[in-house]
Amino acid sequence: MEAELRPQEELSHAPVVGLSLCDSAPLLWRLQDLKAVRSEGLVGALLGSLPRTPRQNIRLGRPLLLLPEEERLLGERRGAAALPARNQEVAGGELQQHYAEEQQRSFEEQSVLALEDRKSALVRAMTSSSGSDPGSDEVLQRRLLDLEQNFSFPRSALAVQLSTARAGLSHCPEARAFLEADWPIRAQHCPRREARFQVFRDLRGRGFFLTSAGKFGGDFLVYPGDPLRFHAHFIAVCLALDESICLLDVLCVARLGSNVKKTVLLCSPAPDGPVRYTSLQWSGMV
Amino acid sequence: MADQNKPEGAENFFNEILSPCELFAARSRSHKIPARGQKDFYPDDSEEQKQRLQQSLDEHWSLISEERVERLGNLVKAIWSPSERIVELQTPAGKFWQTMGFSVEGKQLLLPEEALYLMECGNLQVFHQDLPLSIQDGYEAFLSSDSVSLQQYQVFGHLKRLGYVVHRFDPSSEPSPYARQLNLPRSKDRGARQLKRKRSPSPTPTSSKTAAKSQAEEMEEDDKLPESHLVASAAPQTSSSGPAGEVQARTWWPADVPERQAGQRSAPGSQRWDFSSICFPDLGSAGRLAPPDASLLPGGVMPGVCDVAPWMRRINLRKVKMSVKEEERERRQRRRDVNKDREVRRCRNWAEYHELLERRQAKRQGRPAHLWSGEVQPLHDPTQPISTAELLEKISVIKSTNLLEGAARFKVSEEWRICFNVYQPDSVADFKKSNPGKPYARMCVCSFDGPVPDLRVIKQLSFQSGDVPIVYAAVDHGDISFYTFKDFQLPMDVYP
Numbered sequence: 001m002e003a004e005l006r007p008q009e010e011l012s013h014a015p016v017v018g019l020s021l022c023d024s025a026p027l028l029w030r031l032q033d034l035k036a037v038r039s040e041g042l043v044g045a046l047l048g049s050l051p052r053t054p055r056q057n058i059r060l061g062r063p064l065l066l067l068p069e070e071e072r073l074l075g076e077r078r079g080a081a082a083l084p085a086r087n088q089e090v091a092g093g094e095l096q097q098h099y100a101e102e103q104q105r106s107f108e109e110q111s112v113l114a115l116e117d118r119k120s121a122l123v124r125a126m127t128s129s130s131g132s133d134p135g136s137d138e139v140l141q142r143r144l145l146d147l148e149q150n151f152s153f154p155r156s157a158l159a160v161q162l163s164t165a166r167a168g169l170s171h172c173p174e175a176r177a178f179l180e181a182d183w184p185i186r187a188q189h190c191p192r193r194e195a196r197f198q199v200f201r202d203l204r205g206r207g208f209f210l211t212s213a214g215k216f217g218g219d220f221l222v223y224p225g226d227p228l229r230f231h232a233h234f235i236a237v238c239l240a241l242d243e244s245i246c247l248l249d250v251l252c253v254a255r256l257g258s259n260v261k262k263t264v265l266l267c268s269p270a271p272d273g274p275v276r277y278t279s280l281q282w283s284g285m286v
Numbered sequence: 287m288a289d290q291n292k293p294e295g296a297e298n299f300f301n302e303i304l305s306p307c308e309l310f311a312a313r314s315r316s317h318k319i320p321a322r323g324q325k326d327f328y329p330d331d332s333e334e335q336k337q338r339l340q341q342s343l344d345e346h347w348s349l350i351s352e353e354r355v356e357r358l359g360n361l362v363k364a365i366w367s368p369s370e371r372i373v374e375l376q377t378p379a380g381k382f383w384q385t386m387g388f389s390v391e392g393k394q395l396l397l398p399e400e401a402l403y404l405m406e407c408g409n410l411q412v413f414h415q416d417l418p419l420s421i422q423d424g425y426e427a428f429l430s431s432d433s434v435s436l437q438q439y440q441v442f443g444h445l446k447r448l449g450y451v452v453h454r455f456d457p458s459s460e461p462s463p464y465a466r467q468l469n470l471p472r473s474k475d476r477g478a479r480q481l482k483r484k485r486s487p488s489p490t491p492t493s494s495k496t497a498a499k500s501q502a503e504e505m506e507e508d509d510k511l512p513e514s515h516l517v518a519s520a521a522p523q524t525s526s527s528g529p530a531g532e533v534q535a536r537t538w539w540p541a542d543v544p545e546r547q548a549g550q551r552s553a554p555g556s557q558r559w560d561f562s563s564i565c566f567p568d569l570g571s572a573g574r575l576a577p578p579d580a581s582l583l584p585g586g587v588m589p590g591v592c593d594v595a596p597w598m599r600r601i602n603l604r605k606v607k608m609s610v611k612e613e614e615r616e617r618r619q620r621r622r623d624v625n626k627d628r629e630v631r632r633c634r635n636w637a638e639y640h641e642l643l644e645r646r647q648a649k650r651q652g653r654p655a656h657l658w659s660g661e662v663q664p665l666h667d668p669t670q671p672i673s674t675a676e677l678l679e680k681i682s683v684i685k686s687t688n689l690l691e692g693a694a695r696f697k698v699s700e701e702w703r704i705c706f707n708v709y710q711p712d713s714v715a716d717f718k719k720s721n722p723g724k725p726y727a728r729m730c731v732c733s734f735d736g737p738v739p740d741l742r743v744i745k746q747l748s749f750q751s752g753d754v755p756i757v758y759a760a761v762d763h764g765d766i767s768f769y770t771f772k773d774f775q776l777p778m779d780v781y782p
Contacts, residue, residue, distance in 0.1 A: 022425045023436040029422045031302060031351045038343075045764025047440060048421065049406040051354040052317060055447050059319055061350055063425065065763055086423050096416040109306035117310075156359025159309040162408060163420035164353060165302055214734035214762030225329040228322075228342040 017074065018083035019066070019183060026071045027063040029083075029165035034064050040079070041204055042070045043211050043227055051164070062164050067212060068193070069200035072185055080183035086166060103158075111153035118151065119144055195238045196220075198269035203236070210236070217256045222265065234265045234279070241268040241276070250280070258282045304353055312355035320345055354408045364401065366414045371433055373401035373412055380409060385451045385717055397454065398428035399442050406443070437761040438705050438731045444766050445729075449711035455704045455728060457750060466752055689773045693749035702743045704728045704751060727757045727770075734762040744771055 017033035019026045028034055028044065037044065050061040066074070074080040087095075126140045196219055203210055209223040211232075218235035235257055239245060250266075257264035257280060264280040304312070322342075326335060363376040375394040379387060386400045396404070402424045404410035412419045419427070429436050445452050567575050575592040583589070608616070624630055633639040645655050652669040665680045666672060672680075707725035709717065728751050732739065739747075739758060747756050748771075758769045 020422065020426065023429050023431055025436050027422075027425070031347070034350065035347065046350070047436075047764055049403075049443065049447065050319070050349060051352045051408065052315070052349060053319055054407040055449075056319075057444055057447050059349065060764075063422070067763060086426070099417055106306040106309065110310050113307065113310045154359070156357065158358040159306075159312060159355050160358050160361065160411070161304050161309060162354040162356060162361075162405065162411060162418070163302065164422065166420045166422040212734075212763040212765065214760070215765055215767055225326075225335075226339055226343070228346060229326055229335070229339045230329060231325050231327060 016079055016081050019071070019074075019080050020083040020085075022063075026066045028066065029063050031062075031165075034062070036079075037064070037066075037070075037074070038226075040074075040077075041207070041209055042066065042073070043209055044070060045212070048164075067200075067210075068186075068188070069197050069210075071183075072197055073201060073204065075183045075185040082183060083166075103160075106160075107153075107155065107158050110158060114153050114157070115148065115151050118147060122147060191240050192238070195240050195267075195269055199236060199238045199267040199275055202269070202275040203267075216260060216262070217253055218264070219267075221262075232262055235260075235262050236265045236267050238267050241270060243268075254280045254282060302351075302353060304355065309355055315352075315355075319349065356408050356411075360409070361411045362404075362409060364396065364410055364412045366401075366412050366419060366427065368414075368427065371398055371428075372396070373398065373410075382409060385719070388719065397434075399434045399439050402428050402439065403443055403446050435731075437733055440761055440764075441729060441731050441759045441766055442706065445706075445708060450726075451709040451711070451717060451722075452729075453707045453709075453722065453725075455707050457698070457704070460750070460752065686776065689745060689748050689771070691745075693745040696742060696746040696749070698746060698750065699743060702730065702732075702739060702747060704747060704756065705731050707754075708757075725754050727755050729757055729759050731759050731761065734760050 015032075015036040017028060017036050018030060019028060021027070027047075028037060034044075044064040044066050046060040047063055047065050048061045050056070050059050053059075071080070122143060123140065126136065126143065200210055200220065203220070203222060209225065209227055210220040211223070211227060213219060213221040213235055216235045217237075219238045220236040221232040222234035222236050223230050223232050235253070237253060253264050266278040266280065267275055269275045323338075326338075329335060362378070362380055364373045365376060366373050373396040375387075375396065379394050382404060383394070386404070387394055387396045389395065396410075401410060401412055402421075405412060405419070405421060405424050412424065414423075414427075425436075428434070429439050434442070442452055567578075575594050577589050577591060580588075629642055630639065633642055648655060648658065653667060657664055666677065706729040707722070708727045708729055709722060710726045730739075730747060744756075755770055755772070758771075760767045760769060
């Protein structure tokens with residue numbers, strides 16, 4: 001027992017999240033990883049259907065897609081590792097046997113539970129209708145016995161889990177152990193990407209939460225706190241310091257910002273370190 | 287919902303498997319999503335805000351962590367085949383079969399994106415080597431840049447969750463522009479390869495009678511257009527003549543009618559006449575009128591020669607009575623002596639006199655020489671009537687164009703392609719996979735990081751799509767925005 005507890009303590013000090021690549025996009029699948037990443041202030045975007053109500057687009061479920069800047073930040077902090085790929089099992093191996101055994105065990109347990117459930121429902125129904133009548137007690141016992149003898153739990157009623165994350169059944173020992181933080185930094189050598197990352201890191205360091213802002217015509221939406229509870233204050237547009245922009249583009253983005261009631265931030269990382277911010281505010285001429 | 291029965295050890299830290307007890311209890315789960323409350327504006331480190339944040343987060347995690355639990359009887363079992371990249375159903379399909387999947391040789395098959403969507407909805411359980419695939423396995427195995435990319439799947443899932451019917455776009459199953467021009471009815475067989483070769487829309491003209499006749503019959507069978515019975519009746523006549531130009535009783539119908547008639551949208555019953563060979567009688571010339579062609583008249587009628595002389599006599603030959611003004615003008619013109627005209631005296635020869643006359647004529651008609659005889663002439667004579675649209679057309683510097691102009695010459699590009707056909711949700715009840723009909727729109731998936739489609743791409747994709755509008759789905763890390771380009775005509779006519 002003690003041997004099992006120690007690794008848990010280690011885990012709570014160094015949460016390394018497991019990333020898996022799907023079509024070269026970094027995805028997070030395990031709930032603990034999502035929680036860990038959120039506690040570091042990285043929001044990401046959920047892509048999948050929500051298990052409770054799959055046929056709507058308002059609230060989505062796992063997996064979580066990370067922005068390239070979020071992925072790079074995790075890599076730099078040595079907080080990310082590659083999840084092992086699915087075991088290439090051989091058909092008819094021991095994993096399949098294990099799975100069949102688990103199914104059977106689950107079936108037996110669920111039959112017992114179903115019977116108990118029916119019994120208690122019967123008791124509830126009988127006692128509520130007849131009250132505390134001594135004669136009815138015998139009837140109840142007889143009915144319960146009948147139920148037990150004739151009860152059958154069909155296989156089709158077996159409740160089965162459709163796992164979201166690959167865990168447990170694949171039984172990869174690595175999946176359950178402490179992950180080695182070896183996520184490679186997949187940097188793209190592009191000045192725009194570099195500018196975006198510098199701005200992201202700086203704003204995150206100041207405590208802001210950032211998400212993507214394609215719909216708002218910018219690079220990032222900047223929230224003062226968790227996006228679940230606060231509205232975004234800024235639209236961050238990242239530019240290199242020596243990049244020249246057309247005045248019409250500035251007007252466009254300023255208009256956009258004022259229409260959605262957010263301040264536009266023009267962000268440029270300076271070569272000597274700090275990021276320079278310029279905010280645009282529409283002011284009238286009085 | 288992490289495992290609560292076993293002790294929290296390293297083993298179970300990442301274990302998201304539910305115990306049988308939890309599985310059984312999942313039957314009575316709520317199916318409602320709690321509504322999100324109002325957001326705050328600024329964090330002020332208050333306890334209240336912290337509490338509300340924690341509450342929101344807890345609610346968020348509990349929703350996200352819920353695992354899919356289904357009754358085995360409600361799940362359709364399927365097997366993933368990585369070599370063919372297809373999912374084969376082992377148990378009969380459910381209601382989704384109406385709009386998804388295809389059958390080949392008695393087997394029910396699903397495309398990978400459809401299978402993944404059904405897995406996410408909790409309707410399908412896919413096995414590979416006798417072990418069930420998790421959603422993560424599905425994403426990693428089914429989605430790749432060479433079949434369906436993650437972004438395309440995002441768009442696919444988004445539309446399916448809204449209720450649309452989404453199928454893969456197959457450019458080869460679209461009719462060619464020529465076939466589209468002929469407006470032939472199409473029959474489609476999605477998924478499985480077409481066994482019958484598509485009949486060519488236009489039979490080549492041949493001089494053999496049997497060939498023309500059989501083509502006419504074939505067209506009669508499969509076109510079922512109102513012209514078809516005319517074609518059948520016309521074919522024997524023209525087939526006897528052939529395109530070589532033999533002498534015929536009637537030359538009114540051009541020789542190549544049968545091939546083209548099938549495609550013409552002419553009114554039923556009308557024929558195209560060759561007016562160069564029809565002679566209309568000239569009623570102006572006095573004298574006799576030739577009798578009409580006997581083949582035009584109903585049988586048995588034999589008109590004689592028509593003598594127009596008595597008719598001509600009856601035409602009004604009275605002298606025209608002029609009004610007072612007209613009579614005055616006539617008198618004035620007779621009085622004016624051309625020799626006394628100063629300008630006429632300045633003419634030294636006949637050529638100059640003719641020029642003078644022309645100039646005077648032009649000025650009278652409103653076309654003064656200084657405007658009209660130079661190199662640069664006015665665009666329009668103000669004395670001539672013209673509609674606003676035509677006038678605007680004359681003075682336009684930039685010619686308006688429509689989206690499909692010149693689109694035929696562009697070859698299909700590699701990086702931009704139409705991904706999906708999208709059909710309306712309310713047509714699901716009578717949707718037939720074998721004949722889906724015209725899609726509501728076609729999707730082209732792109733990303734905010736990538737380039738914006740330029741005019742060439744827009745033209746070539748619109749051309750490929752025909753009359754179905756194209757929607758560009760721009761994916762931005764979870765957000766999808768839909769854009770479409772529409773042709774727009776500026777109004778040209780002004781109505782008072």
